[in-house]
Amino acid sequence: MAADLNEKVKRYERLLKEALNKAKFVPIESSHMHKIASDYHKMASSYYEDGIHFVENNDPVNALVCFSYGHAWLDAGARLGVFDVDDDVLFTI
Secondary structure: OOOOHHHHHHHHHHHHHHHHHHOEEOOOOOOHHHHHHHHHHHHHHHHHHHHHHHHHOOOHHHHHHHHHHHHHHHHHHHHHOOEEOOOOOOOOO
């Protein structure tokens, strides 16, 4: 059975939103690594906002791409150790 694109878009949107809320910065604020954490989080947030834009403009394929890319930024940050995460459903840990 083929995947339901609209269901997948909604699921990935929800997962990225949850992950954005759970990704807590680890590095101290004055450190170079804190800037990296901030950049990764900002990229994920930007992709989330872009995904919402595509949802609102009836473009589910690009919305799904944005939500997926955004989540990849958070996963990369979690693997790098700049985010404190403990959810192995939302993150690759």
